[in-house]
Amino acid sequence: MSAPSTSRAAAGQGPAEPVLEVRDLSVTFGTRRGRAPVVVGLDLTVGAGETVAVVGESGSGKSVSMLAVVGLLPTPPAVVEGSVRLAGEEVLGAGAERLREMRGREVGMVFQDPMTSLNPVLTIGRQLTEGLEERLGMGRREARERAAEMLDLVGIREPQRRLDEYPHQFSGGMRQRVMIALGLSLDPKVLIADEPTTALDVTTQAQILDLVQDLQSRLGTAVVWVSHDLGVVAGIADRVLVMYSGEVVEEAGIDALFAAPRHPYTRGLLGALPVLGRARTELATIAGLPPDPLDRPPGCWFRPRCPSRLDDRCASMHPPLHDVAPGHRVRSFYEVSG
Amino acid sequence: MSALLVVEDLRVHFGGRRGTEPVKAVDGVSLTVERGETLGLVGESGSGKSTTGLALLRLLEPTSGSVHLDGTDVRAAGKRELRGLRRRMAMVFQDPYASLNPRRTVGASVAEPLEVHGLHRKDRGGRVRELFSLVGLPEGFVDRHPHELSGGQRQRVGIARALAVEPDLLVLDEPIASLDVSVQAQVLNLLVRLQRELHLTYLFVAHDLAAVQHVSDRVAVMRRGEIVEQGDAAQVYEHPEHPYTQALLAAVPLPDPAAERARRAERRSLADAVDLSEQ
Secondary structure (H helix, E strand, C coil): CCCCCCCCCCCCCCCCCCCEEEEEEEEEEEECCEEEEEEEEEEEEECCCCEEEEECCCCCCHHHHHHHHCCCCCCCCEEEEEEEEECCEECCCCCHHHHHHHHHHCEEEECCCHHHHCCCCCCHHHHHHHHHHHHHCCCHHHHHHHHHHHHHHCCCCCHHHHCCCCHHHCCHHHHHHHHHHHHHCCCCCEEEEECCCCCCCHHHHHHHHHHHHHHHHHHCCEEEEEECCHHHHHCCCCEEEEEECCEEEEEEEHHHHHHCCCCHHHHHHHHHCCCCCCCCCCCCCCCCCCCCCCCCCCCCCCHHHCCCCCCHHHHHCCCCCEEEECCEEECCCCCCCC | CCEEEEEEEEEEEECCCCCCCCEEEEEEEEEEEECCCEEEEECCCCCCHHHHHHHHCCCCCCCEEEEEECCEECCCCCHHHHHHHHHHEEEECCCHHHHCCCCCCHHHHHHHHHHHCCCCCCCHHHHHHHHHHHCCCCHHHHHCCHHHCCHHHHHHHHHHHHHCCCCCEEEEECCCCCCCHHHHHHHHHHHHHHHHHHCCEEEEEECCHHHHHHHCCEEEEEECCEEEEEEEHHHHHHCCCCHHHHHHHHHCCCCCHHHHHHHHHHHHHHHHHCCCCCC
16 A cells, blocks of 8 residues: 555644555446446555545546445446445445445545436435434434534525525535535545536636535545546645546656656646646647447557557556556556656 | 628527516627637636527527628528528537437538538538548548447537538537547647638637637637627736636636645635625
């Protein structure tokens, strides 16, 4: 295990037990054409209070792996292997009842589209108090007080009045605030946020990013932030995992990843991003498309798109994820630099 | 340079009968697009930027105001004239999956405007293949269906279809919004190349300020149906005058951790200055 040396939260503390520890996680889906490995050997360690970003494009396996982590992938059709430990307790193989208990209490979740995660026929208040009453054993009045506090915490004005409103009475940004309140309401040790700002306007996105950071420093919750956008995670993450075709191709502290990305895919992603203030330059592109999980090339899976691909090893051997610096791991035979 | 598109005091209102207040989706928009340039029209959801694009082509009837394309009054145009105008301005939509017929081959979808306008009667297939190679698609793709293509490839089909009639003006409505980052860059580069090669004029409608800056000569910032700021792209981006433009720019994430951490404080003070609140 690499020490989270770049974590602001962990700085100055001894190595605490990770709140989330994923080892060799693999997810395979049975399809008409055969078994498709969509997540392959994922390792992820999240320390208390840490923010880890999981970045990848569509089909990289980032969202599927998070659904597996919280036990929300239907099996079958999915086959999930490996180990997922939440606060030391194994998730994979846990019973449905125990999983329900762990969700909310140990791990909170926020998804991209709050409209599909909120129940349209229940008031916001009911959706918040339900867990507080059933899971924390609060009385009705206490739960309502706590729910109002949660809304206030996520920056919703007049929380008492808004508890009695329905999801459709909230704008997209406000609904996402409600989702964050729900995700944090049972005080989980880790919050998994899957593209929570992707559907939002840029000013609303900035507010949500700031909000999650504030809450995190106040409550000490660890956050796993899943995003396709490296720009979004730059300001909030301590550490980043870059996924490509179902596996991690690079993992580094946030500053190292942006200052000195080593994997050609990470470099490609950064070069492809239009950056404010850098007008009218030709954007770097990554030629081609990610491989079909049922038909990955031999050797390195990025090789067909790689601008480096220098020798026979790339075509015949699958590169291992190896350390190139403390806390910095890369899955490539060639570490681009400079 | 001369103006290709001149829009004056354009309004698109919805509803408002029986004494209810109309929704003023576009409320007094004036803008000019010079021949060969790109005007970026940026705004958040509900700002009216997409409605403006649709109203220019009369895919949505404006309530009032005037639109002139190369001197021709678009709003006064009758059916026949409008068909002629739609050879000179075409639209590329955000979601190529929704704008392509799933049952037709993508080659047939690109040929459709040629049929409608009676163009290239002798060798339509040849023209379609030419358009495919122009947008960087293998000619063999003409026989495929939309679901057999990736998002980026589908958007290339959408661009080929818009270019089929050899328009002067392309209205691009969020052309890269539903694409992955690496594919967005491919499509942006393609658009820049096509503009150079075909001397096209673009109205680039988008919410992504960095992408808009990347392609635009001038920009107009929309909010609540109105343009709050308009000018030379470099000027607007480097010295935004309207507080809303400033707040928008401050909210765009930068792929630079140190800079991004530093900007959080700046963002807060601007958010306090402009009312960005919502219900």
